[in-house]
Amino acid sequence: MAAMTMTIEPVSAFSSLDVLVAMDEGLFAAEGLDLRMASREARDIRSTTEGTLTSPVTNQGRLQERGEATMFQG
Amino acid sequence: MIVCAALVVPPTSDVYVPQELAYKPVGLDYGNGTAYAGLQMLEGAVPREAIVTKAAVTHPGERFAGLMRGEFAATVLQEPWITVAEKAGCRLISTTFFHGTWVAGPDLEPKLYAAFLRGVTHAVRRINADKRPYVRYFKEGWAAVDPDVQALTPDDFNLGRIVLREPTPIPEDEARWAWEWMASWGVLQGRFDAATQINRKVEREAHELAAATLVS
Numbered sequence: 483m484a485a486m487t488m489t490i491e492p493v494s495a496f497s498s499l500d501v502l503v504a505m506d507e508g509l510f511a512a513e514g515l516d517l518r519m520a521s522r523e524a525r526d527i528r529s530t531t532e533g534t535l536t537s538p539v540t541n542q543g544r545l546q547e548r549g550e551a552t553m554f555q556g
Numbered sequence: 557m558i559v560c561a562a563l564v565v566p567p568t569s570d571v572y573v574p575q576e577l578a579y580k581p582v583g584l585d586y587g588n589g590t591a592y593a594g595l596q597m598l599e600g601a602v603p604r605e606a607i608v609t610k611a612a613v614t615h616p617g618e619r620f621a622g623l624m625r626g627e628f629a630a631t632v633l634q635e636p637w638i639t640v641a642e643k644a645g646c647r648l649i650s651t652t653f654f655h656g657t658w659v660a661g662p663d664l665e666p667k668l669y670a671a672f673l674r675g676v677t678h679a680v681r682r683i684n685a686d687k688r689p690y691v692r693y694f695k696e697g698w699a700a701v702d703p704d705v706q707a708l709t710p711d712d713f714n715l716g717r718i719v720l721r722e723p724t725p726i727p728e729d730e731a732r733w734a735w736e737w738m739a740s741w742g743v744l745q746g747r748f749d750a751a752t753q754i755n756r757k758v759e760r761e762a763h764e765l766a767a768a769t770l771v772s
Contacts, residue, residue, distance in 0.1 A: 488668050495693040496616075496634040497559045497589075497656035500679040500720055502693050507682070510675035517672065530585040531611040536742040538587025541614070546661060552668070556589075556659040 487516045491545050491554035498555060520551045557656045557680075558719035561593035562638045565630045566623055567645035574601035574650045583612030583619055583628035589654055590616070594632035595741065597650040617702045636694040639712050640704045653719060657726065666758050670765035673723050677770060680720045687715045723766075725759050 493501055501517075504510050510517040526544045533539030545551040563582075565571045571580070574597060582598065584591035586609075598607045610628050612619045616637040623631045623646070630649070633641055638648065660669070683690050691713040699705040728750050735748035750756075 486668050486671060488672065494697050496636075497557055499683060499690060499693055499718070500557050500676045502696075503683055503690060504675040504679035507679070509678040509682075510671065512678075513671040513674045515668070515671035515675060517675070530587055530591075530614045533586045533611065535584070535586050535591075535609055538591075538743070540587035542588075543659065546659070552664060553658050553660040553672075555656050 485514045487518065488553070489518045489520050489551045491542065491551045492519055492522060493555055520545050558653045558721055559589060559593075559634060559656050560638065560717040560719065561590045561597075561632050561634055561652055561654065562641075562648045562717075563594060563597045563630055563650040564620075564623065564633050564638070564641045564646050564648055566626070567647070569629065569647065571629060571649060572647070574598060577630055577649075578602040578606035579608055580629035581608050581610040583622055583631035584609045585612050585614045585619065585632075588614060589656070590632045590634055592738065592743075593652050593654050596737075597632075597652055601650070615698060617698060617705070635713070635717055636691075636699055636705045636708060638717060639708055639714065640702075643708070643712065644704070651717070655730075660755075660758075662755065664755075664758055666761035666765060669758065669762035673762060673766040674770055677722045677766070680722050683720050687718055688713075691715075691718065723763075725756075725763055726754050728754070 495502060505517055522541060522545065527541055528539045530539055542556060543554050546554045563574060571577055577598060582594060584594050595607065612622060612628065612631060616633050619631045620633055620637045620641055622628065688710050691710050695705055695708065731750065731753060732748045735744060738744045
């Protein structure tokens with residue numbers, strides 16, 4: 483049984499295929515890590531069209547800011 | 557993982573090289589890596605004052621749909637929508653690659669990060685040994701409800717655009733260059749401070765722990 487737990491923000495294959503495969507194929511578990519992926523709630527999702535080039539709106543990092551995820555992909 | 561980003565124009569476009577995007581609107585999802593990759597591809601081709609961008613949504617499938625509706629002259633896509641766009645007759649006029657970098661708070665424990673690094677490293681080795689079976693992951697998540705993506709077969713994917721590398725510490729030069737470039741666009745303020753941006757102690761300890769137990 484995994485001894486350590488960590489939660490990350492949601493990821494997609496284009497940037498995190500390795501993480502998705504490691505989760506599915508038990509490669510984190512084999513290293514003693516129970517890796518979990520958080521889900522974003524509606525309040526966490528804002529459209530990038532609300533932002534500008536110099537003042538962008540991004541959904542990345544919001545769960546980490548609230549302490550609901552340890553890491554996110556920037 | 558290394559992310560592939562492609563600057564894409566619709567099938568009917570008269571744009572064949574990035575220079576021809578001067579003064580034409582390019583749809584970018586501001587704040588995301590693909591947007592900055594797009595800016596860099598454009599900046600390598602035209603003067604900064606000739607770059608015209610337009611806010612576009614984060615969802616690459618919806619950006620692709622916007623491109624096909626003529627909302628902008630070009631946009632930046634990542635997989636699987638690069639492949640979808642090619643199948644639809646779109647042209648890639650530039651491609652680039654960038655790091656997907658993990659960000660953590662100051663309380664990340666090195667042993668936790670080391671276990672994460674080891675898991676990722678094993679996955680990278682496994683995928684690189686035979687990428688084709690793993691392209692099915694590009695049809696999941698956001699793509700699961702997109703009929704154009706679901707119509708793709710594994711053989712449709714260009715494996716040269718699916719690039720995985722074992723994790724390494726963040727190169728300070730690259731981090732500084734990225735910061736200074738973003739600051740030049742007004743996205744970041746202030747000077748780059750490596751000690752503030754990268755926790756070298758946690759990074760070093762985690763990579764040392766990971767390397768100590770990894771079989772090469």
